[in-house]
Amino acid sequence: MGQQPAARAAVMNDVARLAGVSHQTVSRVLNNHPSVRQETRERVMRAVHQLNYRPNALARGLAGRRSRVIGVVSFDTILYGPAATLLGIERAARAAGYGISIVTLEQLDRAGMRSAIDALTEQSVAGVVVIAPMMTAAVAVHGLPTGVPAVVVESSGGARELPSISVDQVAGARLAVEHLLSLGHETVWHIAGPRDWLEARDRVDGWRLALEQAGRSVPPVLVGDWSPRAGYEIGQSLVDRPDVTAVFCANDHQALGLLRALHQRGVRVPEDVSVVGFDDIPEAEYLSPPLTTVRQDFDEVGRRCVAALLELFDADGPAGRFPHPQVEPQLVVRASSGGRKG
16 A cells, blocks of 8 residues: 555565465465465465455555545544535545545444444555544544554544644634633633543643633533534523623534523623634624634645645655644634623
């Protein structure tokens, strides 16, 4: 799979040594040469699987060919962030002359990840991008098979032995909180995303860090599920609290629900409560009032993913030597945030 000659030879030697055959015999087996005895073929394939190599990937490497298709593993969701990330990867791949093949999983666990990689290698993809926003997925990428060039899109933790591309979620949350504090608010409440999401965890960390460094009180975290309904229901519990003057929502959809709850109770935004979201969904500037939010550059995430994968195709060293660059977020100020009343 885009391996350099020295790397391909090392793989061949590993298989040959374990199977007790020659380098040439391994090559014949992987290329389905008819002159190999069945017993020998089975011994070689047992060695290939024992070493966790992918047969198709090895055969393509021996032939010196590389597919013009990149595999993408994601999970079955309609959430804006993962969907926009996927679109960014597709645009970058197309610009680089590659198509993409997508496998979506209902659960991003180790078994599902392995199944997805098997399906993609059967399609002879050149490499794989894994969109891994949840903690279970970050753990699962540790089980990616040897010989498959892979890049991970995640928040922070996870597979540091692989190139990992992400938006700086901590910095984005800090931008939101520091903006609200600069408007005169004593503290900022936070409607967070699900606890098992890396991005939600990092946004909580950035929110808390910004408040602590400013010497402000840290309210309890209010955990949602990314949906407008979660923002609406949590908002209903906040509308009667006079100490709530600023709320940072972990995504724009929860902010949308919060705006609805505030409006129903006659709470003015931003005169009574300022609201900031995260993502900058296309509808954000058309909400009432237009939503202040933190923009993520998903096209840049896609570009860096494909660039890192192309580097892996030509690399002769371990993937861990590659940097793990973070894409900087941008605060977009609109009418939903304003100075504290009184």
